[in-house]
Amino acid sequence: xxxxxxxxxxxxxxxxxxxxxxxxxxxxxxxxxxxxxxxxxxxxxxxxxxxxxxxxxxxxxxxxxxxxxxxxxxxxxxxxxxxxxxxxxxxxxxxxxxxxxxxxxxxxxxxxxxxxxxxxxxxxxxxxxxxxxxxxxxxxxxxxxxxxxxxxxxxxxxxxxxxxxxxxxxxxxxxxxxxxxxxxxxxxxxxxxxxxxxxxxxxxxxxxxxxxxxx
Numbered sequence: 352x353x354x355x356x357x358x359x360x361x362x363x364x365x366x367x368x369x370x371x372x373x374x375x376x377x378x379x380x381x382x383x384x385x386x387x388x389x390x391x392x393x394x395x396x397x398x399x400x401x402x403x404x405x406x407x408x409x410x411x412x413x414x415x416x417x418x419x420x421x422x423x424x425x426x427x428x429x430x431x432x433x434x435x436x437x438x439x440x441x442x443x444x445x446x447x448x449x450x451x452x453x454x455x456x457x458x459x460x461x462x463x464x465x466x467x468x469x470x471x472x473x474x475x476x477x478x479x480x481x482x483x484x485x486x487x488x489x490x491x492x493x494x495x496x497x498x499x500x501x502x503x504x505x506x507x508x509x510x511x512x513x514x515x516x517x518x519x520x521x522x523x524x525x526x527x528x529x530x531x532x533x534x535x536x537x538x539x540x541x542x543x544x545x546x547x548x549x550x551x552x553x554x555x556x557x558x559x560x561x562x563x564x565x566x
Contacts, residue, residue, distance in 0.1 A: 353393045354438050355446035355499025357522050358382060363430040364408060371415040375426065376408060382434055383409045393435040395523065396497030396534040397421050398451025421453045422532040431523040433497045446499025447492040448539055455480035456532040460509060462524060473514035475524065477533060484508060485545070486537035494536040498522050
């Protein structure tokens, strides 16, 4: 489980496609030295498995499904990605529950400063894919490129989000441009709530159930 609090940014060294899959190699500084074979790592909101690592880099394979359903297929040498390691059990939950399972790719409409200056707030506007709107509400949580953010407003098929100066400088948002795709993961609790409302679930959704199952 992740929380959407980006630990550091990494730089793509290579992205090589194979027969339906791809090998991604990321320069990750101090984060790479903490990885062990088989560890999970969130790369711009996508949960991947570290299969090889060096002093300041790691490699992970992307299945055809991951390539098709996320923005990772656009990566190339020099691309900047957000990185986060799983949250240890008992650690403070700084953002919200993020699984690293991308629900869809949204479109970045704009990222505009609210005022001038290095400490300016920003407004991020994203068009969300059809079918995701029912999980997105004002003041609710959403992960954009693996970043835990709060929805400030919903306008049709688009949402807008207030971005703090720290988030702007500490994540890859500042490297993105309008019309680029962004990985989106809705709040998993919204999906559970919908399932319960439809009567799909057999278990009652309680705090104890969520803790027992790692949420």
